[in-house]
Amino acid sequence: MTPGQPAEQTMSENPETPTANLDDEDFPAYTMGRAAELLGATPGFLRSLDEAKLITPQRSEGGHRRYSRYQLRLAARARELVDNGTSLDAACRIIILEDQLAEAMRINAELSASDEES
Secondary structure, eight states: OOTTOOTTOOGGGOOSOGGGGGGOTTOOOEEHHHHHHHHTOOHHHHHHHHHTTSOOOEEOTTSOEEEOHHHHHHHHHHHHHHHTTOOHHHHHHHHHHHHHHHHHHHHHHHHHHHHHHO
16 A cells, blocks of 8 residues: 555556566465465454455446455554554554654655755
């Protein structure tokens, strides 16, 4: 889920070639069944993450949920926290804060690197 990326975008709207999608962390390549299988979770767990607004999977033209690798990483982290006794709402908040911190640290590193070049 990339900031500013419309959730209603479908796979057919991606103008890039199919091979370019292999490296795209945000390309919705995984069906709900495959995503659940990879995570060792149930489709219901993935739906609960959608309801909690942690991840918003894109939809295929047929309306089926499709998950990206980035979303699967978030879902795996949520599952880890929930399996360790954290409530789903708290797990989602923790993941959002971790994601924001990582982004702030990335921006800080970029700014520090550009300051050193000056």
